[in-house]
Each structure stands twice: as structure tokens, then as C-alpha cells.
Amino acid sequence: ETGVTQTPRHLVMGMTNKKSLKCEQHLGHNAMYWYKQSAKKPLELMFVYSLEERVENNSVPSRFSPECPNSSHLFLHLHTLQPEDSALYLCASSQVRGNTEAFFGQGTRLTVV
Amino acid sequence: RKEVEQDPGPFNVPEGATVAFNCTYSNSASQSFFWYRQDCRKEPKLLMSVYSSGNEDGRFTAQLNRASQYISLLIRDSKLSDSATYLCVVNSQNDYKLSFGAGTTVTVRA
Numbered sequence: 001e002t003g004v005t006q007t008p009r010h011l012v013m014g015m016t017n018k019k020s021l022k023c024e025q026h027l028g029h030n031a032m033y034w035y036k037q038s039a040k041k042p043l044e045l046m047f048v049y050s051l052e053e054r055v056e057n058n059s060v061p062s063r064f065s066p067e068c069p070n071s072s073h074l075f076l077h078l079h080t081l082q083p084e085d086s087a088l089y090l091c092a093s094s095q096v097r098g099n100t101e102a103f104f105g106q107g108t109r110l111t112v113v
Numbered sequence: 114r115k116e117v118e119q120d121p122g123p124f125n126v127p128e129g130a131t132v133a134f135n136c137t138y139s140n141s142a143s144q145s146f147f148w149y150r151q152d153c154r155k156e157p158k159l160l161m162s163v164y165s166s167g168n169e170d171g172r173f174t175a176q177l178n179r180a181s182q183y184i185s186l187l188i189r190d191s192k193l194s195d196s197a198t199y200l201c202v203v204n205s206q207n208d209y210k211l212s213f214g215a216g217t218t219v220t221v222r223a
Contacts, residue, residue, distance in 0.1 A: 033211075042215035043157070043200075056210070090156055094211070101147050101202070102211050104156040 003027040006091050006105035014113055015081060021108045023074040023091030032074040033102065034066060035090040043090070049074060050096050081112045114139050117203050119214035126191050126221055133187040134217045136201030145204035146177055146184050150197045151216065157200055160186075191221045 004025045013019050025032065034046040048056035049068040063085075065077040074091055088109050094102040119136045126132045138146075146163035161168065163175040163184050174187040184203075188195055201214035 043213045045210075045213075048210065088154070100145075101159045101162065104158070107156050109154075 004091060004093055004103050004105040006089075006108055008108055009106060010109050010111075012111045012113060013078070013081065015083070017081075018077070018079040020078065021076040021089055021091075021110075023076075023105055025072055025074075025091075025093040025103070025105075027093055027095075027103060029093035029095050029103075030071050031094045031096045032068060032071075033092040033094075034074065034076050035092065036087050037090060037107075038087040047076075078110075081110075083112050086111045116140060116212040117201055117214040119201050119217045121215060121217060123218040123220050126219070128191055128193060128221055128223055130191050130221075131187065131189050132191055132219055133185060134199070134219075135183045135185045136203075136214050136217075137181075137183045138201075138203045138212075139182070140203070141179075141182060143182075143203045146175075147202040147211075148173075148175055148184075148186050149200040149202055149213075151200055152197050157213075160199070188219070191219075193221050193223060195219060196221045 007022045031050045033048050036044045036046055045058050046060045047066045052068050063080050067075040088107045090107045091105040092102040117138050124132050148160040149157040150160045151157040161170050161175055163177050167176045172189045176185045198216040198218045200216045203212050
């Protein structure tokens with residue numbers, strides 16, 4: 001039990017579909033992150049929410065839309081994705097102003113067909 | 114220059130061997146340093162934090178060299194289960210941003 005839960009674990013979607021990835025953390029953290037990891041590539045930071053405010057958006061295409069309704073939940077809304085968006089999407093949380101480590105969810109393995 | 118750089122490896126070592134590798138970081142104001150482990154197709158998991166004085170956790174030893182801006186990880190008496198990708202993580206700019214290296218792959222063979 002990592003304290004960070006992601007659903008679904010696997011997702012296959014067509015390029016015209018709309019879907020959402022969900023992340024929930026039970027650690028009392030106040031920062032949450034979305035990372036993308038393509039096959040055999042390093043982690044790429046997509047979005048950061050600190051104290052429920054989006055503080056970073058790393059030039060991510062608008063077909064990815066994050067939402068953070070409260071400090072425990074984070075969503076990634078997907079629409080009109082491309083096959084090259086197929087990857088492992090990882091959610092993480094940490095405590096701001098504590099220089100603490102980040103804890104990761106198990107990820108959603110997304111395949112766009 | 115990347116914020117965090119690692120030798121990608123792979124480091125192929127026999128069981129029982131010692132393996133060590135480094136990670137360099139570019140921001141001299143970095144405050145926190147970590148080693149994560151990532152198994153194939155799994156999420157990264159914290160292996161250990163790295164403290165200024167260096168620290169040890171069983172067969173794993175981490176060192177920090179602020180003057181040369183690198184951290185190191187040494188694994189003694191390697192086990193097959195140590196095969197993984199080891200990610201160097203640095204808190205580079207502010208409280209919330211963790212910068213990840215691309216990872217060093219270690220393969221321990223029987």
C-alpha cells in the first residue's frame with residue numbers, strides 16, 4: 001500500500017474518445033504531480049499542483065487537461081489523443097516545504113489506438 | 114545542460130559483486146537528494162534519502178559531494194533482486210519540484 005492510488009491501471013482508448021485518469025492520495029500531502037513515462041525513456045514531468053494551485057505546466061498539449069478539486073485528488077482528462085501518447089502515466093504526491101520525497105501511484109498504462 | 118545527469122549503464126555485474134555509480138546535478142542550491150528504484154513497468158519507489166554526511170542502509174551506501182555536485186550509490190554483495198533502474202532525484206529549484214535523472218540500469222547475473 002503506497003498511499004497513492006491510481007485508477008484505472010490499464011486503459012485502451014481510441015483517438016476520438018474522452019477518458020479521465022484518477023489519482024487519490026491518503027498521505028496528507030499538499031503537492032501532487034502527473035508524470036509521463038514512455039517506453040525506455042525517463043520520467044517527464046507534466047503538471048504540478050501545490051496547495052491545489054497549478055504551479056507548473058511543462059508545455060503539455062491541450063489534449064491533456066489536469067484537474068485538482070482538493071488536496072487529495074488529482075485527475076487527468078484526456079481527449080483526442082494520438083498513438084504517441086501511449087505511455088505509463090504516473091501520479092505522485094509530496095509535502096511542500098519539507099524537502100520530502102515523492103510517493104508514486106502504480107500508474108495507468110495507456111494505449112491509444 | 115540537464116538538471117540531473119546519470120550514466121545510463123547498463124552495469125552488468127555477477128552476484129556478490131560491488132557496483133557503484135554517480136549522478137551529477139547542475140543547481141548548486143539543491144537541498145534534497147534521493148535515490149529511487151524502478152523495476153520494469155512499475156512505479157519508482159524510494160530507496161533512500163541522501164544526507165550530507167553520507168548514509169548507509171544495509172548493503173546500500175549513499176554519498177553526497179556538494180563541492181563537485183554529485184551523489185553516489187554503492188551496492189555491496191549484489192543480489193539478483195537488485196536488478197533494476199536506479200533514479201537519482203534532486204530537489205533543484207524550490208519546495209515542490211523534484212528533478213529526476215534518466216536512471217542507471219543495473220543487471221545482476223547469477
